[in-house]
Amino acid sequence: MTETDQTTQPRRSGLTPGAPAPLYQQLSDLLRERIKSGIYGPLDRLPSEHELAREHSISRITARQALGELERNGLVFRLQGRGSFVARPTVVQGLAQLTGFAEAMSAQGLEAVSRVLRLGPTRAATDVAERLRVPPGTPLFEIRRVRLVNDSPVSFDHSYFPADLGRRLAREDLVRRDVFWLLENVCGVRLGAADHQIGAVAAEEDIALQLGVPAGAPLLLIDRLSYDVTGMPIDYEHLYVRSDRVRYGLRLERPR
Amino acid sequence: MTETDQTTQPRRSGLTPGAPAPLYQQLSDLLRERIKSGIYGPLDRLPSEHELAREHSISRITARQALGELERNGLVFRLQGRGSFVARPTVVQGLAQLTGFAEAMSAQGLEAVSRVLRLGPTRAATDVAERLRVPPGTPLFEIRRVRLVNDSPVSFDHSYFPADLGRRLAREDLVRRDVFWLLENVCGVRLGAADHQIGAVAAEEDIALQLGVPAGAPLLLIDRLSYDVTGMPIDYEHLYVRSDRVRYGLRLERPR
DNA sequence: TAGTGGTCTAGACCACTGT
DNA sequence: CAGTGGTCTAGACCACTAT
Numbered sequence: 001m002t003e004t005d006q007t008t009q010p011r012r013s014g015l016t017p018g019a020p021a022p023l024y025q026q027l028s029d030l031l032r033e034r035i036k037s038g039i040y041g042p043l044d045r046l047p048s049e050h051e052l053a054r055e056h057s058i059s060r061i062t063a064r065q066a067l068g069e070l071e072r073n074g075l076v077f078r079l080q081g082r083g084s085f086v087a088r089p090t091v092v093q094g095l096a097q098l099t100g101f102a103e104a105m106s107a108q109g110l111e112a113v114s115r116v117l118r119l120g121p122t123r124a125a126t127d128v129a130e131r132l133r134v135p136p137g138t139p140l141f142e143i144r145r146v147r148l149v150n151d152s153p154v155s156f157d158h159s160y161f162p163a164d165l166g167r168r169l170a171r172e173d174l175v176r177r178d179v180f181w182l183l184e185n186v187c188g189v190r191l192g193a194a195d196h197q198i199g200a201v202a203a204e205e206d207i208a209l210q211l212g213v214p215a216g217a218p219l220l221l222i223d224r225l226s227y228d229v230t231g232m233p234i235d236y237e238h239l240y241v242r243s244d245r246v247r248y249g250l251r252l253e254r255p256r
Numbered sequence: 257m258t259e260t261d262q263t264t265q266p267r268r269s270g271l272t273p274g275a276p277a278p279l280y281q282q283l284s285d286l287l288r289e290r291i292k293s294g295i296y297g298p299l300d301r302l303p304s305e306h307e308l309a310r311e312h313s314i315s316r317i318t319a320r321q322a323l324g325e326l327e328r329n330g331l332v333f334r335l336q337g338r339g340s341f342v343a344r345p346t347v348v349q350g351l352a353q354l355t356g357f358a359e360a361m362s363a364q365g366l367e368a369v370s371r372v373l374r375l376g377p378t379r380a381a382t383d384v385a386e387r388l389r390v391p392p393g394t395p396l397f398e399i400r401r402v403r404l405v406n407d408s409p410v411s412f413d414h415s416y417f418p419a420d421l422g423r424r425l426a427r428e429d430l431v432r433r434d435v436f437w438l439l440e441n442v443c444g445v446r447l448g449a450a451d452h453q454i455g456a457v458a459a460e461e462d463i464a465l466q467l468g469v470p471a472g473a474p475l476l477l478i479d480r481l482s483y484d485v486t487g488m489p490i491d492y493e494h495l496y497v498r499s500d501r502v503r504y505g506l507r508l509e510r511p512r
Numbered sequence: 513t514a515g516t517g518g519t520c521t522a523g524a525c526c527a528c529t530g531t
Numbered sequence: 532c533a534g535t536g537g538t539c540t541a542g543a544c545c546a547c548t549a550t
Contacts, residue, residue, distance in 0.1 A: 022519060043486060048535060059521045064536085074449055077485040080536050081529030087448070088487025191510040192343070193330055198506070199499030200456035200474040218456035218474035221499075229333045230299060231344025243455030243477075250454070250506070254436075254447040278538060304516060315540045320517085336517045337548035 015056050023058055027066035035075055035086050046076065046084040074253070100178030101147055101155070110149050114157075114175050117210070118144040121163065128160050131225050132233045141166015143174065146210050149245070153211045156240040165189070165234065180226075183234065192229040198222050198248075207240050220248065271312050279314055283322035291331055291342050302332065302340040330509070356434030357403055357411070366405050370413075370431050373466070374400040377419065384416050387481050388489045397422015399430065402466050405501070409467045412496040421445070421490065435491065436482075445490060450482040454504075463496050476504065 015026045034040050047055065052063035067084050070076040078084045105112040122142040129136040140160050147155045159179065161169065165187055172182050183189040201221045208215040220241040226234050241248070271282045290296050303311065308319035323340050326332040334340045361368040378398040385392040396416050403411045415435065417425060421443055428438050439445040457477045464471040476497040482490050497504070 024519080050535085059523090061522090062520060065519090067536095074487075077448065077487075078536065079529080080527070081534080083529095083535060085486070087485070088483070192333065193507055193509045196504075196506050196508065198454060198476065198504040200476040200497075201499075202474045216472070218458045220454065220456040220476075227344070229343070230341070231330075231333075241456075243457075248452075248454040250452050250508075251449055252452065252506070253449045280538080306516085315542090317541090318539060321538090323517095334517065335548085336546070337515080339516060339548095 015058065024062050024065035024069065027052065027056060027058070027063060028069040031066065031070060032073075032075060035070075040086045042086055042088045044086045045082075046086065048083060074251070100180035101157075103178050103180065105149060112147060112149050114145040114147055116143065116145050116174055118142065119170055119174070121166070122160070124160070128236055131236045132160065132162070134162075139163045141170070143169070143179075145174070152245070154242050154245040156207050156210050157237055158239075159235060159237040161235055179235065189234060190229045191234070192227045192231065194224050194226040196222055196224050201240070203240070211240070211242050213242060219243070222248075271314065279312075280318050280321035280325065283308065283312060283314070283319060284325040287322065287326060288329075288331060291326075296342045298342055298344045300342045301338075302342065304339060330507070356436035357413075359434050359437065361405060368403060368405050370401040370403055372399065372401050372430055374398065375426055375430070377422070378416070380416070384492055387492045388416065388418070390418075395419045397426070399425070399435075401430070408501070410498050410501045412463050412466050413493055414495075415491060415493040417491055439490065446485045447490070448483045448485040448487065450480050453479040455479075457496070459496070467496070467498050469498060475499070478504075 015023055015030070021029075031040070031046065040046060046052075046067070049060050049063045049067065052058075052066070053060040056063070067076060067078065071078055071084075075087055076084055077087050101112055120142060122140050124132065124134055124136055124138040124140050126136045128140070129138060132138075132140070134140075141163050143157070143159045143161070143166070145157045145159075146153050147157060165183070168187050169179065169182055172186055174182075180191060184191055199221045200218055202216045203211065203213055203219050205215045207219070208217060211219070213219075220239075220243045222237075222239040222241065224235075224237045224239060226236075228234050271279055271286070277285075287296070287302065296302060302308075302323070305316050305319045305323065308314075308322070309316040312319070323332060323334065327334055327340075331343055332340055333343050357368055376398060378396050380388065380390055380392055380394045380396050382392045384396070385394060388394075388396070390396075397419050399413070399415045399417070399422070401413045401415075402409050403413060421439070424443050425435065425438055428442055430438075436447060440447055455477045456474055459467065459469055459471055459473045459475050461471045463475070464473060467475070469475075476495075476499045478493075478495040478497065480491075480493045480495060482492075484490050
C-alpha cells in the first residue's frame with residue numbers, strides 16, 4: 001500500500017503526487033519557471049539533488065530525472081562533484097525539433113496559409129521511390145503548395161505521400177492546417193523524426209514566378225524525408241525557401 | 257581481470273560490473289551491436305526490461321536506462337503495454353549533433369584541410385558584438401579560411417573568437433585540425449551547443465573567386481554561434497558553402 | 513488476466529570536487 | 532574531509548495493451 005491515508009502525507013511544496021503530470025515533470029516545470037523568471041539566474045547553482053528531494057519530499061532519483069530533462073533542453077549543465085548550474089540564456093532554447101511550417105510560424109505569432117497548386121495521384125519516379133523505399137512506379141499522392149505568410153510567398157513545397165495517406169489528406173483543410181498536424185491528429189500517424197538535406201539552388205523560372213523572385217535568385221532547397229516512430233517513410237518533400245523572408249534556425253548539441 | 261571473483265558473482269552474460277564503462281552503456285552497446293548485425297531485425301520486439309534485467313543480472317532500471325539511450329538515438333521505439341521494438345533503419349541514425357567540418361568529413365573517409373587567408377586581431381562590429389554578447393569595439397580574434405576537400409574548395413569560413421582564445425588557436429595547426437577539436441583538446445573548452453541560422457545567398461565576387469564559382473552562384477550561408485556548456489558564446493562564424501559539393505544533412509526528432 | 517513500459521521509493525557505493 | 536553528481540539495486544504501484 002502506498003500512503004493511502006492523507007493525514008500522514010508529507011509536504012510536497014506544490015508538487016502533487018496524483019496529478020496528471022508525473023512528479024519529475026512537475027519539478028522540472030517548476031525549476032524551468034524559476035529559471036525563466038530569474039529566481040535562479042545564469043550560472044547560479046541549483047539546489048543539489050539531495051536538497052531537491054528533501055525539499056519536495058520526493059526521491060533523489062525523481063529529482064535527478066527532472067534535472068536531466070532540463071539538461072537535455074540546455075537550460076542546465078551539471079558538473080560532477082560540484083553541482084547543477086543554470087546555463088546562460090541562448091538564442092534558441094531547446095534541442096532541434098521537428099515542426100511543421102504553420103506550427104513554427106504560429107509559435108512566433110505569425111499566420112501561415114497555403115495555396116494549393118496541385119493535388120492528386122502520381123507514380124514514384126526513381127529518386128522518390130528510393131527515398132520512400134517503394135518500387136519505382138508505385139502509385140503515390142502528390143501535393144504542390146505555395147506557403148504564404150502575411151499574404152506573401154515564402155516557400156514552394158512539393159510533397160509525396162503513400163497513396164492512401166495522400167487521399168486521406170486531400171479531404172482535409174490543407175490551406176490552414178499543417179500536414180504534420182493532420183498526419184498526427186487526423187490520420188493517426190505517430191511521427192518520429194525527419195532527415196534533412198540542405199542546399200542552395202538558383203530559382204528555376206516556374207518556381208521563381210510562384211515565389212515572386214527573379215529567375216536565378218538563390219533559394220534554400222530542403223529535401224526532407226519524414227518517418228513515423230517505427231522508421232517507416234511517410235512524407236518526402238522538396239522545399240524551396242525564400243531565405244530573405246524566412247530564416248531556418250536550429251540548435252545542435254555537442255555529444256556528451 | 258574480468259570475472260573478478262567469482263563464486264558469488266551472478267552471471268552477467270558478458271556485462272562486467274567493474275569495467276570502465278557503466279553497465280547501462282555496456283548493455284546499450286550490446287543491443288546496438290545486435291541490431292546492426294541483424295540479430296534483432298527491423299520491427300522485431302526486443303526482450304522486455306524485466307527479461308533484460310534477469311538475463312544480465314542487472315536491475316530493471318539499469319536495463320531501462322540502456323533502452324532509453326537507444327530510443328534517444330532513434331534505434332528503438334517503445335510502446336507502453338506492448339514492448340520495445342527495433343526501428344527501421346533510416347539514412348542518418350542518431351540525433352543532429354554538433355561536429356566540426358574535418359570531423360564530419362573524416363567520418364565519411366574524406367580528408368579536409370584549410371587554407372588560412374587571414375588570422376589576427378580585430379574589433380567587434382555591432383552585429384558580431386551582439387551575438388558574442390560583448391560591447392562593440394571589443395578586441396576579438398578573426399580567422400578567415402577556405403576549406404578544401406580533395407584539393408577543391410567547398411566553403412569559406414569567417415570566424416570570430418574572444419581575443420585570448422583566438423591567440424591560443426593561432427599557435428596551433430589550423431590547416432589540419434578542426435577548430436572544435438582544438439577548442440576542446442588544447443584550449444580546455446567544453447563545447448555545449450551551437451545555434452544555426454541557415455539561408456541561401458548569391459556569391460559575392462571575392463568569395464566566388466575563392467570558391468571557384470561564378471559570381472552570383474547560389475551558396476549556403478550558415479551563421480553559427482557556438483557556446484560552451486555554461487552557455488558562454490565561444491565562436492561566431494559565417495560559413496559560405498558550395499552546396500553542389502557538400503550537402504548539409506541533419507536529423508530532427510519530433511518532440512515526445 | 514498477464515505482461516508491458518512509465519513512474520517512484522529508499523536506500524547504497526563510487527568518482528570527483530572543493531576545503 | 533564533506534558534498535556533489537553518476538551509477539546501481541530490489542523492490543512497488545500505475546496505465547496501457549493484448550488475449
